[in-house]
């Protein structure tokens with residue numbers, strides 16, 4: 069029995085098209101389903117090459133103007149984080165605001181989980197995506213792993229962790245200043261739980277790990293592979309949940325407490341390279357989430373997994389890229405074929 073199925077279906081829409089002098093036009097639509105979750109994404113080949121219709125160009129002058137207007141009041145800038153941010157009790161973490169290089173970790177003022185930390189990514193208020201360098205990300209991710217270890221040690225009920233990012237306003241960030249968000253909870257979030265449940269079902273059905281099976285299939289097919297490092301593999305999602313979705317799998321680890329320095333370095337390197345590629349393709353914002361299995365046991369059915377997507381570009385009156393189709397129908401639009409995305413990003417690895 070085939071373990072990984074890349075399923076899709078085709079349909080056509082027929083109408084008189086004013087862009088073709090009123091002629092009868094037939095447009096072909098492909099719907100793809102994620103092999104694990106069944107999540108659907110839709111590609112209309114008539115939109116090929118028309119990315120700017122959905123994602124207008126970034127207005128860098130506007131971004132600079134917003135950065136200038138918000139810098140003076142930014143609670144991270146000019147060392148204001150030392151007094152203006154919340155801090156942890158040293159009974160919970162060894163330092164109240166752990167630091168590594170230019171990365172600083174402190175609690176979110178309005179936490180969404182028992183452990184909800186923010187990591188400031190450097191002193192600069194405004195960075196573009198291609199300026200989020202691997203060394204800076206490595207410091208922040210190393211801090212993340214140390215904090216997960218400590219908070220699980222202090223409270224073993226905290227077992228489910230994710231590392232997340234909203235970069236710039238259209239991606240949901242309330243601050244221009246670059247930062248990460250860490251969540252740790254006794255319970256996995258909605259999508260995290262779905263990944264864990266579906267992974268277990270695959271393991272029970274096939275007696276093998278979905279993530280290793282997926283990686284083997286993607287490597288065999290090659291078309292969506294972007295790059296391989298010794299401890300991680302990077303590829304374009306077959307049926308993306310967001311624009312230009314890139315995935316990474318760490319095949320040797322099912323949870324974050326198993327990570328060594330090399331896994332951390334590769335996450336930093338990989339993200340930095342993809343962001344350079346996104347910048348080259350003229351995108352300016354992103355979200356990512358990196359998922360861990362429960363940290364109190366090895367999970368043969370799961371592997372650490374990253375989703376990284378673009379969001380709407382920065383413009384003065386940007387239109388959201390998350391509307392009824394995504395938010396309520398839970399589908400996504402493919403703005404460029406994942407196979408083409410992989411080809412565009414390979415030079416950065």
Ligand SMILES: [Zn+2]
Pocket residue numbers: 139142143144145192193194245
């Ligand atoms: Zn700032």
